[in-house]
Amino acid sequence: MKAPILAAIVMSIAGPVLGASGADPTWPCIQRKQPHLSLGQMWSGPQPDDHVANLSRDPAIRTLAARLEQRRLPIEEAQTLIADFAETADDAQLTALMVAVLALIEPERTAIIDGIARYGTRQVDLARMIEDRRARLTELEAAATPDFDAIDAEEAALDWDERIFTDRQQSLTYVCETPVILEQRAFALARAIANHLD
Numbered sequence: 001m002k003a004p005i006l007a008a009i010v011m012s013i014a015g016p017v018l019g020a021s022g023a024d025p026t027w028p029c030i031q032r033k034q035p036h037l038s039l040g041q042m043w044s045g046p047q048p049d050d051h052v053a054n055l056s057r058d059p060a061i062r063t064l065a066a067r068l069e070q071r072r073l074p075i076e077e078a079q080t081l082i083a084d085f086a087e088t089a090d091d092a093q094l095t096a097l098m099v100a101v102l103a104l105i106e107p108e109r110t111a112i113i114d115g116i117a118r119y120g121t122r123q124v125d126l127a128r129m130i131e132d133r134r135a136r137l138t139e140l141e142a143a144a145t146p147d148f149d150a151i152d153a154e155e156a157a158l159d160w161d162e163r164i165f166t167d168r169q170q171s172l173t174y175v176c177e178t179p180v181i182l183e184q185r186a187f188a189l190a191r192a193i194a195n196h197l198d
Contacts, residue, residue, distance in 0.1 A: 028120030029176035035113060037106055037183060039099065042190040045197050046091055048099050055096035056103065065100035068189055069108075071181065079192045086196035098193045102186060109182040116175055123172070126165050133158045 027033045039048070048056070055061060064085055068078045086094060137154045140147060 024117065026117045026121050026124075028123055028172055029116060031176055031180055033113065034179070034183065036110060037102065037186055039102055042187045043095075043098055043194065044190075045098070045194050046095050048095055052092050052096045052099060055093055056099040058096070061093065061096050061100050065097060065104055068097075068101055069104040069185075071185060075185070075188050075192070078189060082189075082192045082196065086193075089196070091197050094193050094196055098190055101189050101193075105182055105186045109179050112175075112178050112182070116172075116179070119168070119172065119175065123165065123168055126161060126168070130158065130161050130165060133161060 024033055046052075056065075064081065067073060068081060082097075085097065089097070133154060137151065137158060140151045140154060
């Protein structure tokens with residue numbers, strides 16, 4: 001029989017939550033939860049006004065922003081595209097480009113964070129279910145006349161739930177990195193665009 005899973009539950013769920021001080025209790029990642037990004041966090045250029053907001057909806061700027069936002073586009077290629085755009089763009093257009101980029105990255109990142117929180121809640125629920133199964137198994141084994149068929153069935157169900165729990169925890173490591181990758185990309189693009197401001 002496997003060792004109690006309680007220690008694994010504490011380490012894999014409670015540990016990251018405690019490590020990310022002040023985080024939402026549904027947040028299962030070691031990385032601190034940062035629900036939203038703001039332009040002010042990463043942008044050193046002019047603050048956008050109504051004119052910039054209108055420019056950010058320009059089809060050419062939106063098309064370029066959509067290209068820059070794609071994670072499969074290496075940042076070096078993004079820098080080249082920004083430099084090409086900057087040859088004829090003024091500060092308002094560059095600021096509008098950054099506004100358009102953030103308008104694409106922010107909702108995607110927020111949706112991923114919301115999904116991670118739901119994933120974390122499901123893991124906590126599964127961990128509780130595993131604890132309940134283990135308690136039932138202990139009761140079955142302690143019976144005066146053990147029902148070995150019931151014990152076998154409970155052990156099989158426990159093994160299955162533990163396997164699912166472990167697989168999900170391993171996937172969570174990758175999933176938790178995604179908002180960080182998007183945040184890093186937003187900061188890198190902001191720097192690349194700001195480098196061309198007058």
